[in-house]
Amino acid sequence: MTTLSETGSSTGTGSRFEELLAADERVEPRDAMPEAYRATLIRQIAQHAHSEIIGMQPEGNWLTRAPSLRRKAILLAKVQDEAGHGLYLYAAAETLGVSRGELLDALHAGRQRYSSIFNYPTLTWADVGAIGWLVDGAAIVNQIPLTRCSYGPYARAMVRICQEESFHQRQGYESLYALAHGTESQHAMAQDAVDRWWWPSLMMFGPPDAASTHSSKSAAWKIKRHSNDELRQRFVDLCVPQAEILGLALPDPDLRLDEATGRYAYGEIDWSEFKAVLDGDGPCNRQRIDRRVTAHREGRWVREAAAAYREKRQGAS
Amino acid sequence: MSEAEFPLWEVFVRARRGLSHQHVGSLHAPDAEVALRRARDLYTRRGEGVSIWVVPSGAVSASDPGEKEPYFTPARDKDYRNPTYYELPREVRGL
Numbered sequence: 001m002t003t004l005s006e007t008g009s010s011t012g013t014g015s016r017f018e019e020l021l022a023a024d025e026r027v028e029p030r031d032a033m034p035e036a037y038r039a040t041l042i043r044q045i046a047q048h049a050h051s052e053i054i055g056m057q058p059e060g061n062w063l064t065r066a067p068s069l070r071r072k073a074i075l076l077a078k079v080q081d082e083a084g085h086g087l088y089l090y091a092a093a094e095t096l097g098v099s100r101g102e103l104l105d106a107l108h109a110g111r112q113r114y115s116s117i118f119n120y121p122t123l124t125w126a127d128v129g130a131i132g133w134l135v136d137g138a139a140i141v142n143q144i145p146l147t148r149c150s151y152g153p154y155a156r157a158m159v160r161i162c163q164e165e166s167f168h169q170r171q172g173y174e175s176l177y178a179l180a181h182g183t184e185s186q187h188a189m190a191q192d193a194v195d196r197w198w199w200p201s202l203m204m205f206g207p208p209d210a211a212s213t214h215s216s217k218s219a220a221w222k223i224k225r226h227s228n229d230e231l232r233q234r235f236v237d238l239c240v241p242q243a244e245i246l247g248l249a250l251p252d253p254d255l256r257l258d259e260a261t262g263r264y265a266y267g268e269i270d271w272s273e274f275k276a277v278l279d280g281d282g283p284c285n286r287q288r289i290d291r292r293v294t295a296h297r298e299g300r301w302v303r304e305a306a307a308a309y310r311e312k313r314q315g316a317s
Numbered sequence: 318m319s320e321a322e323f324p325l326w327e328v329f330v331r332a333r334r335g336l337s338h339q340h341v342g343s344l345h346a347p348d349a350e351v352a353l354r355r356a357r358d359l360y361t362r363r364g365e366g367v368s369i370w371v372v373p374s375g376a377v378s379a380s381d382p383g384e385k386e387p388y389f390t391p392a393r394d395k396d397y398r399n400p401t402y403y404e405l406p407r408e409v410r411g412l
Binding site: 004028030031032077080081084087088091094099100101156157160164303306307309310313 | 321322323325327342343344345347348351358359362363374375377379381382
């Protein structure tokens with residue numbers, strides 16, 4: 001008999017781990033697993049969790065300036081969801097034997113990353129719509145296969161997240177549709193937002209398959225079930241007809257339907273921009289981390305008060 | 318990280334009356350009262366439940382995953398515990 005908090009060992013039962021993978025069964029926290037599998041999952045789930053809570057910032061920027069009470073209530077609910085997604089994912093990472101505090105420290109100190117997309121600014125209200133449609137849309141395409149990934153707690157968190165993301169994408173599309181069919185300047189604002197978010201959204205799928213450093217092992221471990229380029233292509237194919245219905249153009253002169261495959265060919269992605277943003281030189285990298293560190297520091301008295309209250313009550317009983 | 322972390326709680330939610338509580342995830346909280354409140358905010362934002370239980374993770378005892386096979390095998394050997402084990406005349410009804 002053991003307790004729930006004990007994690008499985010890294011050695012000894014490697015064959016059992018392989019059997020689970022081969023049978024397409026889920027690996028659970030207390031199963032023995034290779035150290036590299038554990039480390040890869042911690043890195044990926046932590047990065048994912050960090051992305052959720054950093055992702056609250058660009059949209060939070062528009063909470064007080066939403067154009068109507070309806071849009072404001074929707075945006076509040078969405079930003080609250082992102083916090084919730086972060087919490088599901090931190091809890092999933094913790095089942096691998098890492099603490100919440102270590103993960104937040106790693107984010108604050110820049111030792112762990114978050115998605116580079118959140119280092120772009122939200123310059124106009126239309127950016128909120130574009131993020132919902134494109135950024136959440138790309139996230140959904142990335143995340144749906146993760147609901148079947150080999151690590152149980154991660155897969156379960158992704159099921160909840162995907163159900164909730166669907167609202168995020170639809171509200172964004174609706175908002176963008178309203179702007180695109182509004183006044184001339186509203187239409188122009190929607191187009192400008194799409195022009196700025198399209199390419200960074202394509203970068204969300206990560207480097208091209210030939211240059212991806214983590215892909216092959218993750219595929220063997222059934223953490224990653226489709227390649228970066230495959231998912232990116234799926235996203236482009238979904239977006240092109242959606243953009244037509246919006247009445248907005250996607251900013252890619254090379255975008256065209258390949259009659260033979262029924263898929264859309266797209267232009268060259270500027271990977272030097274991706275690398276620069278990832279390395280810390282995006283428009284908002286410093287601002288995002290500063291804000292996160294400040295929020296954590298400013299929340300400290302609340303955590304201390306809760307701990308003091310617990311001690312007081314324990315003393316009284 | 319100088320701050321001590323709050324204990325971990327396992328969260329169980331009853332989706333609606335007539336169903337049992339199901340495990341939905343875990344969270345950190347200083348005490349049971351705050352854990353319940355956080356569970357409500359985290360796991361029932363869309364009317365997913367009508368009742369919540371929170372249990373300190375450390376209070377849950379668990380079977381050893383390494384002993385899975387020998388521990389659970391006996392039940393699988395005993396096919397005769399399942400209704401489909403029995404061969405009955407084709408024409409019989411209501412069994």
